[in-house]
Amino acid sequence: MTIHMSRRQLGHAALGVAALGLLSACGKGNSGTSADGTTTLRFTWWGNDVRNASTDKLITAFTAANPKIKVGAEPGVWSSYWDKLATQTAGNDMPDIIQMDQQYIAEYGGRGALLDLAGQKAIDTSGLTPEALKSGQVGGKQFGISTGQNAYVIMANTRLFKEARVAIPDDTTWTWDDYISTAAAVAAKVPKSFGAAYGGTEAALTVWFGQNGENLYTADGKLGFTEGTLQAYYERLIKQRDAKAGPSASQNSEDATAAVEQTLFGTGQLAMSWWWTNQVGALAKATGDDIKILRVPSVAGSAAKASMYFKPSMFWSASARTKHAGEVAKFINYLMNDVDAAKVQLTDRGFPSNPKLQEAITPLLKPADKSAGDFLKAIEPEVSWTPAVPPVGTGTLANVSLRYVDDVLFNRKTPAVAAKEFKAEAEGLISSAAK
Missing domain, CATH: 3.40.190.10 (Periplasmic binding protein-like II)
Incomplete structure (x- = not known):
């Protein structure tokens, strides 16, 4: 979600x-x-x-x-x-x-x-x-x-995949293009479904930067990414939107603040979405459907390079x-x-x-919760890093991140402008807290 x-x-x-x-x-x-x-x-x-x-x-x-x-x-x-x-x-x-x-x-x-x-x-x-x-x-x-331990993952509603007659991709090899094309295929074949969520959270940014050899934060409390990599991230969101592989900008914005049970995924309207592993039980109960946990897509098409990580x-x-x-x-x-x-x-x-x-x-x-534990054990050999603790001053960056995703999806800002302004605003939050 x-x-x-x-x-x-x-x-x-x-x-x-x-x-x-x-x-x-x-x-x-x-x-x-x-x-x-x-x-x-x-x-x-x-x-x-x-x-x-x-x-x-x-x-x-x-x-x-x-x-x-x-x-x-x-x-x-x-x-x-x-x-x-x-x-x-x-x-x-x-x-x-x-x-x-x-x-x-x-x-x-x-x-x-x-x-x-x-x-x-x-x-x-x-x-x-x-x-x-x-x-x-x-x-x-x-x-x-x-x-407890968690991982940020893609949750897939197997019912929607079956209705669309679309195969769930191999999550050990899928890429971002696979994610978009799969979501578009489901949305095209199942009425009132919206394919997949965009993944505009800080956790999604952490994964994206990691796949590109960068970091959201460094160990010494600074930003560790370039504007170019963030721009590419926003461009990917636009590509998904234009492929009709996700909700509209307005639907996405509303979904961001909905309770779990009221989200597009929680109400069974979204084939794939970004969640933490511990939420699979609540999602299974909310939807009444079988939920499959998937690794996140990667730039390289390799689970070992997907930059997944364990988080408390x-x-x-x-x-x-x-x-x-x-x-x-x-x-x-x-x-x-x-x-x-x-x-x-x-x-x-x-x-x-x-x-x-x-x-x-x-x-x-229950089967859903057991799947979360099994999944965490399965990806353990692929997890090779731990992101730095967010520095003082970045407590509101979650809200900032969603705001820039909105700006990009609503065409209020180009990916290049959004990337430049997001980084400047994030740097400002950290520097202000240090004064």
Whole structure:
């Protein structure tokens, strides 16, 4: 769906503005303790109906086992989640436990809004690999604990392929031209279908730059791509649009902020779309169709050169201003290490980082979720790099990326102009944050 990381994964964020006052405001506290010693924590996450239901079960089980701790649920959706969190943080009203994304961990952690979890004795990290722990570190501090592993992929609705009588391509050898021609073929043969999503997210950019020997960000917090490579990316989107292999510009723009179940892919109108592996279960439920996970197309037509990568699905983080760090740590430890909790979450927040939990949930997985785990194992030999953590200042670049995709698809900007302006704007975000 994305353009989704879903596109979901890109939504609209006002963090760059709101974060300027992250810790300067005086406002409400995060939570409280009642006269009988019961502590109430606030817990926020983004998700969908499937994730919300499983998270409610987790909260119920934890509070039943810990009667002196209550957990207030504050679910949201990606498209508005970061605006709300930025406003809460600036107003000293940040929830105690936060489902955090890698795109924003440096923004919040680097500005002092997140608790260093390495100092919490109640959190046992012995079951995690050094790589999983490092992914949540910024400036030597553990601002997040990975919930699991993910990969950005193409999801294919097999029903639409069957209706169109079009074969699903060999994802170990397909190119971007194959992606476009396949999408156009399905759209031409199935009424009210739209072929494939464009892939206008930062994750899609990361893959594209990697395939061209470049990077979205460098390890030292700068941009690592050329205007020419970004221009070629925009030209590819136009080629897809003109081949009638994707939604119209207006449909694409609307789809970018829709909830998972309401996207073109989630409603069964899109044959192929960009999502994270952990979303396959929700997509299968939303569509009622068999969803096949595919590697992303490549410039070279080789899976080994597709520049796919593993990303922490998300992180468990905590507010630096929480008044109940011990209880917060206990809840996070439950979420990341408890076998029964893992059996509730399964792979919705990624394939668990803890091998013990992987083993525990495998027999319980539905075919769609099992396919995600099998897929991650299958591509492991092809994954040879890890993108740099997004630098401070780039928290709103997801929104910026979608805006330029809109400009290109609506013909408001040429690919050359869009590439030049996008890079300049991204450089401005990074340099402004460093002042």
